[in-house]
Amino acid sequence: MDPDTDSLRRAAIDRSVKGPVLFLFTNAAFWLMASTLMGFLAAAKLLKPDFIADCAFLTYGRMQPAHIAALVYGWGIQAALGVALWLMARRTANELKGGQGTLVALGVLWNVAVTYGIVSILAGNQTSIEWLEMPKAVWIVLGIILLVFCWRILSMAARTQRSEGFTITTWYLVGASLWIVWILWTAIALLGGNLELGAIGAGISAWYVHGLILLFFVPVGVGAAYYFIPKITGQPIHSAQLAQMGFWILAVIGGWTGMQRYLGGPLPAWMPAVGAMAGVLLMIPVGVVGINHHLTTLGQHKMVAASPTLRFTFIGALFYPVSGIILALISAFTTGVNLQFTHAWYGYQIVAVYGFFSMAAFGAIYYIVPRLAGCEWLSVRLIRNHFWFSVYGIGTIVVTSLVGGVQQGSSINDPLQWDQGFVNAVLSGQPYMAARCIAWALILWSNAWFLIHLLLMVAGLGRRSSAPTLLTHGHEEHLPEAANA
Amino acid sequence: MSDQHFNPDNTDLDRLHGAVKREKADLPPGSEPAPMWVMFLGFIAAVLAGGQMGSFSGYGLESVPTYGAIQDPRSGGGPQVQLSPFELAMKKGETAYGTCNGCHQATGLGTPGAFPPLAGSDWATGGTERLIRVVLHGLSGQITVSGKPFTAPAPMPGWGATMTDDDIANALTYVRNSWGNKASMVTPDMVAKVRGTEKARSAAWTQAELEPYSKKDVAGDAPPAQ
Amino acid sequence: MTQFRKLVFGIAAAFAAPWLFLIVLPAIGYQTLGPIPYNKDKGDDLDSAYSFPLTVANLSGQTIYKKEGCVQCHTQVIRPAQIALDAWRRGAGQNQLENGPEPVRATVLRDFFGEKHAFLGVQRNGPDLTNAGYRFTNRMDVHMHLYAPRVKNPWSSAPSYAHLYKERTIQGQSAGKALPLKGTQYDPGHGREVIPTPDAELLVDYILSLKKDAPLPGSKSAVAAAKK
Numbered sequence: 001m002d003p004d005t006d007s008l009r010r011a012a013i014d015r016s017v018k019g020p021v022l023f024l025f026t027n028a029a030f031w032l033m034a035s036t037l038m039g040f041l042a043a044a045k046l047l048k049p050d051f052i053a054d055c056a057f058l059t060y061g062r063m064q065p066a067h068i069a070a071l072v073y074g075w076g077i078q079a080a081l082g083v084a085l086w087l088m089a090r091r092t093a094n095e096l097k098g099g100q101g102t103l104v105a106l107g108v109l110w111n112v113a114v115t116y117g118i119v120s121i122l123a124g125n126q127t128s129i130e131w132l133e134m135p136k137a138v139w140i141v142l143g144i145i146l147l148v149f150c151w152r153i154l155s156m157a158a159r160t161q162r163s164e165g166f167t168i169t170t171w172y173l174v175g176a177s178l179w180i181v182w183i184l185w186t187a188i189a190l191l192g193g194n195l196e197l198g199a200i201g202a203g204i205s206a207w208y209v210h211g212l213i214l215l216f217f218v219p220v221g222v223g224a225a226y227y228f229i230p231k232i233t234g235q236p237i238h239s240a241q242l243a244q245m246g247f248w249i250l251a252v253i254g255g256w257t258g259m260q261r262y263l264g265g266p267l268p269a270w271m272p273a274v275g276a277m278a279g280v281l282l283m284i285p286v287g288v289v290g291i292n293h294h295l296t297t298l299g300q301h302k303m304v305a306a307s308p309t310l311r312f313t314f315i316g317a318l319f320y321p322v323s324g325i326i327l328a329l330i331s332a333f334t335t336g337v338n339l340q341f342t343h344a345w346y347g348y349q350i351v352a353v354y355g356f357f358s359m360a361a362f363g364a365i366y367y368i369v370p371r372l373a374g375c376e377w378l379s380v381r382l383i384r385n386h387f388w389f390s391v392y393g394i395g396t397i398v399v400t401s402l403v404g405g406v407q408q409g410s411s412i413n414d415p416l417q418w419d420q421g422f423v424n425a426v427l428s429g430q431p432y433m434a435a436r437c438i439a440w441a442l443i444l445w446s447n448a449w450f451l452i453h454l455l456l457m458v459a460g461l462g463r464r465s466s467a468p469t470l471l472t473h474g475h476e477e478h479l480p481e482a483a484n485a
Numbered sequence: 486m487s488d489q490h491f492n493p494d495n496t497d498l499d500r501l502h503g504a505v506k507r508e509k510a511d512l513p514p515g516s517e518p519a520p521m522w523v524m525f526l527g528f529i530a531a532v533l534a535g536g537q538m539g540s541f542s543g544y545g546l547e548s549v550p551t552y553g554a555i556q557d558p559r560s561g562g563g564p565q566v567q568l569s570p571f572e573l574a575m576k577k578g579e580t581a582y583g584t585c586n587g588c589h590q591a592t593g594l595g596t597p598g599a600f601p602p603l604a605g606s607d608w609a610t611g612g613t614e615r616l617i618r619v620v621l622h623g624l625s626g627q628i629t630v631s632g633k634p635f636t637a638p639a640p641m642p643g644w645g646a647t648m649t650d651d652d653i654a655n656a657l658t659y660v661r662n663s664w665g666n667k668a669s670m671v672t673p674d675m676v677a678k679v680r681g682t683e684k685a686r687s688a689a690w691t692q693a694e695l696e697p698y699s700k701k702d703v704a705g706d707a708p709p710a711q
Numbered sequence: 712m713t714q715f716r717k718l719v720f721g722i723a724a725a726f727a728a729p730w731l732f733l734i735v736l737p738a739i740g741y742q743t744l745g746p747i748p749y750n751k752d753k754g755d756d757l758d759s760a761y762s763f764p765l766t767v768a769n770l771s772g773q774t775i776y777k778k779e780g781c782v783q784c785h786t787q788v789i790r791p792a793q794i795a796l797d798a799w800r801r802g803a804g805q806n807q808l809e810n811g812p813e814p815v816r817a818t819v820l821r822d823f824f825g826e827k828h829a830f831l832g833v834q835r836n837g838p839d840l841t842n843a844g845y846r847f848t849n850r851m852d853v854h855m856h857l858y859a860p861r862v863k864n865p866w867s868s869a870p871s872y873a874h875l876y877k878e879r880t881i882q883g884q885s886a887g888k889a890l891p892l893k894g895t896q897y898d899p900g901h902g903r904e905v906i907p908t909p910d911a912e913l914l915v916d917y918i919l920s921l922k923k924d925a926p927l928p929g930s931k932s933a934v935a936a937a938k939k
Contacts (some may be wrong), residue, residue: 045870046836046868047868049860049867049868049869049870049871050861050871053870053871053873054873056872056873056874059779059780059870059872060780060783060784060868060870061779061780061781061782061783061784061870062779062780064780064783065780065783121780124778124779124874125778126777126778126780127777127828128776128777128778128780128781128782128828128830129828130833133780154719157715158713158715160714160715166714166715166718171718174715174718174719174722175722178719178722178723178726179722179726182726182730186730186734186735190734190735190738191828194827195738195742195827196741196742196825196826196827197738197741197827197828197829198741198820198823198824198825198826198827198828198829199820199822199823199829199831200737200738200741200820201827201828201829202828202829202830202831203737204734204738205828207733207734215726248721248725251721251722251725251726252725254726255725255726255728255729255730255733256729256733259733262788262831263790264788264790264791264794264795264817265788265790265818265831266788266817266818266819266820266822266823266829266831267820268737268820271733271737274733333794337790337794337795340790341786341788341832341833341834341835342834342835343834345833345834346834408835412795412796412797412835413795413796414796415796415799418796418799418800418801419800419801420801421802421838421864422835422836422837422838422867423864423866425835425836426836426837426866426867426868427866429836
């Protein structure tokens with residue numbers, strides 16, 4: 001196919017997914033703001049519970065699950081679906097044939113359901129099941145909407161139109177679509193009905209959380225990274241063998257992890273043990289992917305500096321092995337015992353969902369939106385602002401949560417403090433909570449500008465140009481490759 | 486594919502065309518084999534992982550962990566003071582007295598005209614036979630506290646049904662040794678003895694009924710109060 | 712078979728194993744679990760069968776616990792004495808003050824019988840509640856912690872659940888169940904009092920019912936055998 005027809009083909013694919021994808025991205029960006037604000041409020045209330053003490057909806061017990069629900073269901077899954085739709089369509093050379101209106105309508109329903117869910121949590125009607133605190137009716141609505149979206153994504157993969165269509169990115173997206181539906185409906189069936197499950201129920205909810213992270217957010221992020229890094233740098237992925245190894249090890253091990261959340265707890269002892277083993281073994285696929293990406297981008301650092309997409313994807317790819325190491329630390333018995341029930345768990349959730357997945361998603365959004373909106377990003381300064389505030393903010397939150405968690409855990413397990421109350425565990429965490437508060441406030445600032453920037457693009461008010469918005473100036477004429485970002 | 490899809494005059498497609506045009510072609514991934522050191526590191530990770538599987542027996546729902554012997558980690562750290570029975574009873578009694586301080590107040594002074602004081606009261610430091618009976622079944626009518634008459638508007642209820650022997654014993658030990666009071670300890674055995682003797686009783690006592698017990702102590706192995 | 716079908720089959724086969732063995736079969740198996748009877752011949756000196764609760768846990772109170780998100784700061788797990796300090800902490804079990812030689816029993820699966828979903832907890836910003844029923848001697852202590860946590864522990868980060876309580880003007884005599892807040896930072900002021908709502912009473916019932924340290928059947932003989 002000659003280059004012009006190929007470009008037209010790709011442009012046609014872009015136009016076919018434009019409605020649903022831009023809708024998902026815009027709503028996701030709003031939820032990101034909401035989640036960041038709630039994260040700030042939750043950290044503030046943990047630090048100073050008497051701050052605005054009269055509002056029941058501001059208590060930490062309600063604000064924290066609402067914050068995470070907004071991050072996962074409001075921002076995370078919508079952004080992931082948007083990225084997956086575009087990636088799968090492009091990869092398999094399939095236009096989205098019809099049904100755009102249905103997808104947008106389902107997107108509206110998704111946002112209505114999530115809004116209802118989060119308002120319910122804040123109003124005091126939550127289930128206290130981790131990552132499923134929204135009322136059970138909401139789970140079912142989300143489950144049905146996901147069935148439709150994942151069916152569309154999978155049917156594009158099934159009808160691949162080009163021989164190069166079946167690449168590693170496709171594998172990860174097929175996996176993600178299958179896994180999330182399977183995992184969510186299992187949770188709905190077992191935890192959403194009248195089945196009495198006691199401690200096994202808690203184990204299933206821990207499995208659900210790990211499954212959503214490792215078998216949905218991670219595959220979408222990794223799949224996106226495997227697409228954008230070679231696309232922008234012009235270098236092929238270093239090793240196909242490593243890529244396949246990474247995928248299959250994740251596929252085999254990912255479903256076994258989760259129950260080590262309650263190691264030493266009331267679950268049948270082999271379950272946390274298997275979960276711990278899987279959590280440590282997952283360092284292998286994580287490391288493999290990290291190595292593959294690193295070897296691909298070797299020597300391309302000028303381009304990482306220039307291209308927004310590559311920058312965000314690259315930093316996400318750096319956070320990814322960090323998340324794998326943190327997972328291994330909280331899963332292994334010796335270290336996990338001291339990190340259990342501490343801030344470290346929150347740190348892991350943030351590094352996985354925000355540090356890795358969200359950064360990769362930002363990179364994807366910076367690439368995809370100009371192609372759907374027909375204009376380029378307006379302001380280099382805003383993109384840089386978004387990048388640096390996010391990196392420093394998330395880095396702060398992850399580091400303080402880990403270090404604070406270590407302190408909290410050693411205080412809880414310190415034989416010298418056996419007869420003291422929780423004084424030290426609470427007081428030692430305070431500086432870290434203050435840092436978390438400030439970090440979320442800074443991220444809120446940058447997310448607000450990201451939202452505005454995105455809204456301008458969606459409204460078609462970006463830069464009219466065929467040259468991309470790059471983060472370093474004055475080098476385009478010397479680096480013809482960078483102009484292709 | 487039909488021409489309709491690829492009509493270059495379509496302005497929408499033309500605008501999208503610009504960004505798309507500069508994209509690079511897809512490249513097949515490299516055929517480098519996985520480096521040996523990756524395998525080696527992976528092996529290390531696998532060994533570490535396998536180590537997590539050691540400490541349990543059985544695979545069903547009855548699977549139990551098998552950790553080693555239990556060793557008290559607290560030895561060598563933390564306050565090792567072993568409380569004497571009296572000190573222990575005083576500590577527990579202070580908490581158990583919480584049930585009483587609603588009326589008799591945390592200061593033991595009671596409320597004039599409503600609830601009699603316990604501080605400096607001969608009822609508190611007198612015979613334990615009488616004192617235990619009062620707590621078990623209650624007290625009604627006019628009483629004389631340390632020489633002064635006292636009438637409560639409502640009788641004191643009995644606490645035998647809601648308080649355990651331990652709690653009553655500890656509370657009474659506390660009462661008998663606080664606010665300037667000094668008297669012997671009350672043990673749970675003593676309370677149990679009285680409870681058994683007065684099993685048939687349910688009505689509150691009066692001062693007259695308790696007169697024979699006012700100077701008698703329940704026999705029991707009470708260590709001396711310190 | 713097309714590439715797509717091979718991929719889907721491979722993914723499904725790989726995921727079906729943990730799904731079945733870790734989640735579905737245990738969930739089904741749990742429905743068939745029953746209480747384990749005590750056996751006097753084996754040294755148990757309790758009658759009937761072991762299954763918490765020996766007295767019925769107050770499940771309507773647990774609904775309030777669930778709605779307020781108490782799990783975000785409180786756990787209900789005691790980890791085995793060999794791997795963590797939970798079992799040795801003061802206040803973890805029945806002996807609130809003594810430096811007793813025996814650690815508190817670790818929580819087991821059957822401790823959560825009768826509960827639809829065990830609220831094992833997310834984090835420990837506050838103490839574990841497995842045996843919280845022993846920690847409070849009377850209801851007012853619990854009410855004070857829920858409404859006025861910083862009276863007893865000024866460093867506490869527990870929120871004040873004011874919406875579970877009612878502030879009102881004192882009518883005649885102060886109600887028996889009014890919280891003793893005079894002189895504290897939560898004092899409602901002269902002539903006013905704070906009383907618990909029925910929801911607060913249910914929550915207190917639930918917390919006071921948390922006493923999950925009944926001995927396991929056969930444990931006494933096992934300990935004796937280990938000591939030999």
